[in-house]
Amino acid sequence: NAGVTQTPKFQVLKTGQSMTLQCAQDMNHNSMYWYRQDPGMGLRLIYYSASEGTTDKGEVPNGYNVSRLNKREFSLRLESAAPSQTSVYFCASSEARAGNQPQHFGDGTRLSIL
Amino acid sequence: RKEVEQDPGPFNVPEGATVAFNCTYSNSASQSFFWYRQDCRKEPKLLMSVYSSGNEDGRFTAQLNRASQYISLLIRDSKLSDSATYLCVVNPKTGNFNKFYFGSGTKLNVKP
Numbered sequence: 141n142a143g144v145t146q147t148p149k150f151q152v153l154k155t156g157q158s159m160t161l162q163c164a165q166d167m168n169h170n171s172m173y174w175y176r177q178d179p180g181m182g183l184r185l186i187y188y189s190a191s192e193g194t195t196d197k198g199e200v201p202n203g204y205n206v207s208r209l210n211k212r213e214f215s216l217r218l219e220s221a222a223p224s225q226t227s228v229y230f231c232a233s234s235e236a237r238a239g240n241q242p243q244h245f246g247d248g249t250r251l252s253i254l
Numbered sequence: 255r256k257e258v259e260q261d262p263g264p265f266n267v268p269e270g271a272t273v274a275f276n277c278t279y280s281n282s283a284s285q286s287f288f289w290y291r292q293d294c295r296k297e298p299k300l301l302m303s304v305y306s307s308g309n310e311d312g313r314f315t316a317q318l319n320r321a322s323q324y325i326s327l328l329i330r331d332s333k334l335s336d337s338a339t340y341l342c343v344v345n346p347k348t349g350n351f352n353k354f355y356f357g358s359g360t361k362l363n364v365k366p
Contacts, residue, residue, distance in 0.1 A: 182359065185353075185354075230298070240303075242288045242303060243300075
């Protein structure tokens, strides 16, 4: 009963490097999300996908791209990493058609940009 | 004004105490509300949904006050293991059902 799985769990990058964070869910949810969480701040939405084939910007999309590969998988890409992108990244999914179903989170990717 | 606001705390309480947190939301049309628990450096985990009539799950009780636009979480007989940050989440359900708004969290420390 995996739920939402994120890889990698930890990553250290140098400024300017690129990488992709992977997320997969096995709950057959339509909606998937990427958030970042910084110390003393709440979760901030980066991008979301309401269904396979669609993606939309959230509150803080600059510097990121996403791909909804299929219903299960939603990846987040940093094309040219910057120190300001040092954060904990959480992927979530929900059956959000009516907005009354909660989100389920993966256990996060801790990313440091040097 | 933030969509969702919470007192950051920390609330420091002894074991066995009863403690309550409130969370205010700005959009009066909001329809769905949730409480999550987040342990240090871990993912948020759903604690409970908040229904209009209020709901209880063991030692935890959630209430919704639409007139004053806040939700509350009451924890009775606090345990050491209740120490965590409690996040309030609101989904306005207007237009885009994928917009969930998170509070910054209220930190609870339960002491022996």
